[in-house]
Amino acid sequence: MNRFFVNSSQINEEAKKIHIVDEDVKHISKVLRLNVGDLIEICDGDGFEYIGEIQEINKDQVIAIYIDKKEVRSEAPIKVTLYQGVPKSTKMDLIIQKTTEMGIVEIIPVFTHRTVVQLDNKKDKEKKTDRWQKIAAEAAKQSKRGIIPLVHLPLTFKEALSHCETNCLNIIAYEREHQQGLKKLLQGMDSTINSIGIWIGPEGGFTEEEVEAAINQQVNSVTLGPRILRTETAGFALLSMVMYELGDLGGLR
Structure with missing residues (x-):
């Protein structure tokens, strides 16, 4: 139906x-x-x-x-928010569609230092956000979600860091991280973690200064593995692993 x-x-x-x-x-x-x-x-x-x-x-x-x-029994036991560096072209459409299918609850488009796309005024931001919200709605219907994920108006990196303070855990994927892997971080989590923010950079990734600022705000820097993933792939991979380990992807434990 x-x-x-x-x-x-x-x-x-x-x-x-x-x-x-x-x-x-x-x-x-x-x-x-x-x-x-x-x-x-x-x-x-x-x-x-x-x-x-x-x-x-x-x-x-x-x-x-x-x-x-x-x-409704189609919603995950954890709330995951995606902080996505705004990518070029229509990549954001794909990111919103697929992360909605996998159970994301909120999507925060983020303007970072290396973001190429520029939305110069509030009207442009609202128009783009309305379009993204419709994509989330269609994906929610198709995947039998219990809610439609909320797509926010784009934020600056600093604004996004303030927004994420209410999450129990925040994770930023960083290709230069060599000390802490996502697998080890997630295996140490307990059942009290019920809200997670995941951070993905645009093409070119986050700058060292942005990652340092995030770490100073208690955001955990992790590596996703030895291979460099595209921005539209990294979010899927990180969300899938979080949903598998702490959510309901693969079936409830």
């Missing part, structure tokens, strides 16, 4: 009705060509998912009667 996201205000628990609005209406009626009586999955983004039977389709909304309600 196709999955759609709504907020709690669109759910009438007493009447067991769910109102789907905005772009999903066109997608249901024009793209998927669903009809009255068809079943769909609906997620409230707050821990519950519903099986709904379409009751009405009109220009402004789709109304479904839910016939089943259950807790």
Whole structure:
């Protein structure tokens, strides 16, 4: 079944009705060509998912009667936030899509010293972020997520360091790190670690000054191995290893 996201205000628990609005209406009626009586999955983004039977389709909304309600079981037991140095071209699209599939909760685009892409004003940043958020939404539907990851407006490196202070653990992938590997770091973690920030540089990586500033903010510098990974590959690799060791990738322990 196709999955759609709504907020709690669109759910009438007493009447067991769910109102789907905005772009999903066109997608249901024009793209998927669903009809009255068809079943769909609906997620409230707050821990519950519903099986709904379409009751009405009109220009402004789709109304479904839910016939089943259950807790979402597709979210990982840890919250992982990606701090991604903004890459060139459409690489960020791929990064958002695939990390959403793997369970990321938040994505923070970061402007670093070696970031080539420049968004000169707030309007450009908002336009780009809206596009990225739509990519996250589509990936969340496809992968049966319980939430849509939040894509933030781009931050400076300094702003991102302030943002990460609330995480239990922060990890920065650095190709010049030779003392501490990710494998050793993760194996020493305990069950109290429930929020992790992972840091990936743009093309060219982080500068020594940026890594030093991160380490001074208690961010753990690690190597991912002997081979240099592209920026769009490093995030997948780091997130996969974190989700395998501390999350639910590969199945819960």
